[in-house]
Amino acid sequence: MALAPSSIEWALAVVFLPLAGALLCFLAPRRAAALGLTIAALTAASTLGLTLEVVVAGTQRTVLGGWGAPLGIVWLADGLSVTLMAMTAAVGVAVSVYAAAYFRDEHTERAFFWPLWLLLWTALNALFLSADLFNLYVTLELMGFAAASLTALGGSAAAVSGAIRYLLVSVLGSLFYLLGVALIYHACGTVDIALVAACIGDAPRPAVQAAVGVMFAGLMLKTALFPFHFWLPPAHGSAPAPVSAVLSALVVKASFYLLLRLWIDVLGGGGRWLAELLGLLGAAAVIWGSVLALRQERLKLLIAYSTVAQIGYFFMAFPLALAGDSAAWTGALYLALAHGLAKAAMFLTAGNLMRFGGHDRIAELDRAVHRLPLTLTAFTLAGVSIMGLPPSGGFIGKWLMLEAAFRQERFGLAVVMLLGGALAAAYVFKVVGHAFTPAVRSRRERKIPAAMEWSALLLAVVAILLGLTLPMIWPLLQIGGPAAALSAAGAATGAVA
Amino acid sequence: MTQPVFWALVGMALVVIGLYGLIVHAHLLRKILALNVISSGVFLVFIALARRAPRDGAAISPGPDPVPQAMVLTGIVVAVAATGLAVALIVRLRAMTGRTTLGDEADN
């Protein structure tokens, strides 16, 4: 290896390091936590290396096996993919620190959490890097299996049944996606994203429409877009806290990312009808998810329904972007990033409260604010970002989308966004309010390790700070935008869309 | 209708039949079987269409396209892994609750 690693080595590291770490943790379960933490730090460092490489030199291509596009598989690291990898790394490090404390006394869970979690990280990075539709299918399945197994680690009947439902949905979604890949391969003779994008205009219309239909249906199922959200609350609500954090913050984003890639890079902005449908479902998800979140009595389910609502916002960008308004995409991506950080922080705080009082019933939070001030601060800061108040990342994302909605006079969408924010404020304050009031019954109390409080707080603070870093992240998101992807050559360029 | 197209249509029919089974049956083992029917359908579509006549002016046909075959082989292994994992989870659910269907779980 040369003194300064090249982009190929960074890309190799972000996939192979967590993979090697997972295998090591599985081989030496007793040292799993120490090994896992080390690997998490190294993976995050490699992600940073790759991100800097992309910032400096533009989109990075890695030709696996040296064969090149139609015959072999290509990795593509552009602004969009490294941004999501960076979010994964931020959440990943915090969750790893948290999990080391969370699972300290539970031998079996610890022995299996670390390999599965590092494999999930492998799958996420592999998914964000891949520029090959079939390879993406394999990474989707890898992610789904790791996520479902992690859900079952909760051990309760609810967790196992949530995991089964999740696995069934995940496999069904992937199979739909694969059916689309099969049709595209037989229409275009390739599964490389750039080459497919170049051919899709001349391919037989019905085949392309069917392929897009089944692929989008499968990915919507996996992203839990209303009305396909039924599997999400049971799975995210019954998994162990660090797992819920990862599922809500990262796994759901991965399938959304893939939808976005297909929409922008393959379809070049896609059809009007489909965009309007996605926007409508997104709006319904915002309202439905928020109302149900407000009605929950258990904290983790409230947070899970809040995820259902937040996913809705991402999809409302589809109709807004139709007019070529790239600010709508940036807004949705910003929301996705902010949601990833804030939602992970929220689930981690829920884990603290659950361990502290032995339950997560909102009405019995019993002055938790006096006893776990750091945890409640983290929850409130994360809530600020979820509501979309300044100066949080959530505010910037919502602002960009609202601006786009007003510019295009889509007042219906704007009203839904504002209403969703108000409902979010209502459910966040419902929790905070109960944390200030004494409960009728007093509960057992367990000490919370400092690592579990601080990791949640740091994530929430980053979600807030994200609002101040727009000047840095905006240009990063533009690196290798749609314009670059549409040219089949796709050489290492830093074209600005 | 050529043979590849016929078998691809059969594959699509399997997908739809499997989907019906997945929706209407509550027993989890049946759901797993339904998913396997769907995946067989997808694989059949993928493989069958690879036998279509090659592009005009192509060199002497070197046989059916090997790339979809390799992809389907990968898909089969993934499907086997999914089935194994799902059955392990179902066995666990049954050991804990005596049920082999999904319902509303009571809070634990």
Next chain:
Amino acid sequence: MTPPGYRQGDGRNAGGQAETAAGARARGQIPSWARASIALLLLALFGGLALAVLSLSSPAPGLSEAVAARIGESGVSHPVTAVLLNFRAYDTLLELVVLVVAMIGAWSVGTARGCGGDTPGPLLRHLPRLLAPLMVLAAGYLLWAGAHSPGGAFQAGSLLGGVGILLCLSGRPLPDGLLGWPLRLAAMLGVIVFAALGAGVAALPGGSPLGWPPDAAKALILSIELAAMLSIGFILAALFAGGRP
């Protein structure tokens, strides 16, 4: 895809009778008009998918020429093996990882409860002694044949998995010395060898990840396939057993 929020009644009874009763109740939750409309919707879906297939009946684009043109550099002569272990080797690596994830997931859920059956009958007690060596031999042949004709690591691995299941069914316990890390290593050997070689060749001058140098490709592919076969066989048997040892 059960609708959210339908009740299952009392599910705490474990008897087979109660199972079917609960199943029938659950099935009763989907009235026949709903089933009919589901069927109609799916029929429409089939119509759309069939149209898609029919629109593809024109001459096929594909990669058979590209594969044929470069198979000489791949180290094997069978096109499917060349795609699996050279052109698209990365897919195959991830697929081995998928198997490992499934096994770790199954192990995390609980301990294996043996392969069913109380005491194996005379057939199961004696047959493995005869069959197991033959199956291992056949697996070895399939592995070797994969380079030039149908066969390869997955077919051979499934056969080995069959051997494992047969031994498990015949009630032969694993030796205690194997129960710790040797077993775990066996499951991961394929991924370890594959990933280590794949990352290693990237360090060669002018090399790329998973890019086998043409003159070493045959040996590299065969060693990967050997390790993959062992892991696949082991993981399939472990998934059959259904939990950690």
